[in-house]
Amino acid sequence: MAELKKNPEELLPGCLQMLRDMFERSILTSNSYQHIRMVVQMFHMQKELDNEDFPPMGSGRSMRIFRVIRDYIREFVRKKAEELIAIESDDERLTGYKDFWTDYQWKSRCANSICSYLNNHWVLRYLEHYRVIRQENLFQNEDQVHYMYTLCMVIWKEEMLANQTLNIVESAKNLLRCERDGEKIETVKIAKLVESFVEVGIEYERVFDNSRLYQTRLDYREVDEFGLTTEQREMLKTYEDLFETPILEDTRAYYRIEAKQASIDGDIIKYMRMANERWEQEAERSKRCLHNAITGYRIQKEVDAAWVEEQLPFFQVRLELKASSKRMTRLPFQSHFNALLKAERRSDLLLMFKLCLRVDVAIEQLRKDFCEYVALKGREAISGIPVCNQNDPKSYVEAVLKVRDHYESMVEESFGNDCGFVKFFFEGCVAFVNRNCITEKNKKHSSHKSCELLGRYVDLALKKGGEDSDTFLEKVIVVFHHLEDKDIFQKYFNRFLARRLIMEQSGSDDLEINVISRLKALCGHEYTSTAQKMFHDIEVSRQLTAGFKEVST
Structure with missing residues (x-):
């Protein structure tokens, strides 16, 4: 207790040494913990004014001890970053990063506990001063005053995550490429990196949004498409800007090359299965090591863009082996989709539908192609009615119903009764029912x-x-709908x-x-x-x- 009467400046060297022991040697005894807490409290309570403090903060020299701790932690993290820069292997660098981060996070919590008095009696008032007097964003004060844990995260972000020389994200991209190439990696390393990017977002936490009035309004806050509030999205800003964006760009670039190579042999079935497999892999990978709440959807969109959207020309042509030669020749008017329709490959059509469903341009084209195909097949079926029976209402209605029922089952089985396909299927039926070889004989009233013919069929x-009334009525109403x-x-x-x-x-x-x-x-x-x-x-x-x-x- 005699130490309480000393000038805190005299105790500062010993306090700093204890901080070094904690951060550099992971040594923190109960006595050291209590001693550092005491010194921090003494600096705050000292009655001698310091020019570095603002009058609204009250007397004391809190800024002095705050800056000493801040500068030491920054120096410590900077040295750790230099150690990581010296590691050449991406895998080993991420291993080192994982260990440093896990250790640093624990020490940051200890530092926050040590400085709890400073947090509650000086930092809070300092932040209020900036909010009320200066009307600035809390996280933009030039002295970087934060709660101690938040300060540790800000320093980690500036010295580690934003370090262009270290460029830890590049190491993560290289490791992800290795896994995509079939190599086995420890995804926990990337998961820890992601955890650090998300955690440093505490910098943007709204310190003063804990009032009773605010708490009563929690249930009424608007959320975005990911179910996140504005505050939660702000706290993911660092993750999105520094990690997610480059990862998404690299993902598309990787799959763009792979998709282009896969399309060379022209095997659409193999191509679609590979694309679907890659999509599922990225979905699973996102759950394992990325911030799946927002990145899961986005990274799958990049896979879709590379495999489907950018390869639409490949979907719209089909490669066939000409009888006269052994060379593959492009037939531009026979799409892969039409070929699968013609071959009745319903399971493969379902796979194509699932792939294209996630890309608006692609699925819209498929729906239009299906509409045209149904109209074509309907007209072919009506053209197939013998000339002597073309004026027979029963033959006509049965031909219409046969085509309609056949492709309705395809819409169910291969396109999951998708509302867009149902709509275009209906339009295709309308087209062939009202415009075919029989109706066109009378051009004036086609x-x-x-x-x-439907009226005569009913008659x-x-x-x-x-005739079974329900079956008959169903047939009549189905054809009637398409008139x-x-x-x-x-x-x-x-x-x-x-x-x-x-x-x-x-x-x-x-x-x-x-x-x-x-x-x-x-x-x-x-x-x-x-x-x-x-x-x-x-x-x-x-x-x-x-x-x-x-x-x-």
């Missing part, structure tokens, strides 16, 4: 023919009756209905009513009002006729 089925001019179908339907009712050719009144009800549900009351009125009039007529017969007899 859209009328499909409406007429024939309702005359016969007996562009539904008003034309309405005219044919009403005409044929009137004929059936007048000539008493209807096979089932219940089925007639069901058809009208389904059309009403799809198109509204106005669409079926004429048909309903006709049916009602016939019912009234039948009742009057029956009543007249009873009276007559």
Whole structure:
């Protein structure tokens, strides 16, 4: 206790030696810990004013001890950085970095505990002074006053992570390349490097956002696409700028070269499997050693860009072996996608879909190609109807339904019922139903023919009756959906209905009513009002006729 009466300047050399023992030799006894805490507290409480302190901070010489500790820690970290620079091997350099960082983080926490009195009674007031009086960002004060742990992280960032000579990120890039090339590496080294980049983000922590009012608003803060608040994103700024950005650039450059080489032999199946494998590898690697919350998605986007987006020309041509030679020749109008469609390679189509789904340009092109392919196959199917049957409504409707059902199952199986594919599949069906070799015979009213044939199909089925009503209705509604001019179908339907009712050719009144009800549900009351009125009039007529017969007899 006699030491409390001494001038703290006299105790400073011994205090510094104890700090050196802690940082350089990892020695920190209970007595040393208490002694350093006491000296720090004495500097703060000394009644002699120091010119280096601001009057608003109160009396004392806190800045003096703060700068002494800060300068020593900076010198210590700088020497460690020089040791790492001297290591030539990337693997050994990252090993050394991992060990230094683990040790330094523990010592930083010890230093923070030692300086807890300084943190609570001087640093906090100093930061408040900068916020209220100078209206500056807390992390931009020129004296670099922070809580002691934060200060240690800031020094580590400046002397280690931002050290252009050391360039520790380059070592990480080289190690990641080695793993991508098939070599086995200790990813914990990269994980520790990432941990340090994330941890130094504490520099941007909002010191004064701990008020009760702020705490009550935590549930109402806006988050970004990664589920992070603005404050959390600010604390990842160092990680994103110094580590993530160069890693993402290197990832794309690596896979750009690999994708280009893989596309040379023209085997699209092999190419897609390799691309998917690489995508999965990067997803797993991100979980193991990167900050997966934001980097996982971004690094996969880089893989997609290199393998799909930048290789779209490869997806849009197919290499075939000509019969006349053994050279591979590009056929620009037959895409790999069309070739897989033609060959009914549904599992491979699913793989291509999954790859392209993550790239907007690619998936949009696939959807358009699928639309055109469905329209083409539909027209081919209708062209395949024998000439003598081309005016037969049953042959026509069955041909339409066969194509439609076939490719609908493909949309389910190979494209996961993706809403974009469903939309373009529908457009493809509309195209071949309304514009085909049969409809084009009447160029003036080409859209009328499909409406007429569907109307006649309904007429024939309702005359016969007996057909399963649910199956029949489903077929009619499916084709009806794809008609562009539904008003034309309405005219044919009403005409044929009137004929059936007048000539008493209807096979089932219940089925007639069901058809009208389904059309009403799809198109509204106005669409079926004429048909309903006709049916009602016939019912009234039948009742009057029956009543007249009873009276007559």
